[in-house]
Amino acid sequence: MTEDSNTRTTVSSAAAKVDADAAVSKAKDAAGKAVDAAESAKLSGLKGVQAGRRALESASGKVASTATTAWTAMQTRKGIVAGAGAGVVAIGAVSFAAGRKLEQRHQGPITRLLAGRI
Numbered sequence: 001m002t003e004d005s006n007t008r009t010t011v012s013s014a015a016a017k018v019d020a021d022a023a024v025s026k027a028k029d030a031a032g033k034a035v036d037a038a039e040s041a042k043l044s045g046l047k048g049v050q051a052g053r054r055a056l057e058s059a060s061g062k063v064a065s066t067a068t069t070a071w072t073a074m075q076t077r078k079g080i081v082a083g084a085g086a087g088v089v090a091i092g093a094v095s096f097a098a099g100r101k102l103e104q105r106h107q108g109p110i111t112r113l114l115a116g117r118i
Contacts, residue, residue: 073080
């Protein structure tokens with residue numbers, strides 16, 4: 001009977017070893033999957049942070065560009081006003097000259113030659 005009980009002990013110990021190896025293998029797989037998931041979450045978080053940083057940089061660049069344009073316009077406001085005034089004067093002068101030319105076309109050649117004195 002001792003031999004029979006030794007055989008049973010050996011068989012059950014071999015089965016326990018196989019079960020333990022399988023459990024260790026499953027635990028290693030689970031740990032590997034957990035590490036992969038943690039790495040993926042870390043990369044996703046980093047991508048989110050980088051996207052937020054890029055958006056912030058873009059927005060601040062746009063604000064700075066708009067502020068620079070406004071500041072330049074304020075610094076050159078006298079020039080802008082003078083240019084606009086000169087444009088209005090030029091349009092008035094061209095309109096006046098065109099009106100004078102249009103009025104002179106209805107006169108005859110002698111009247112034009114004598115500047116309307118006859």
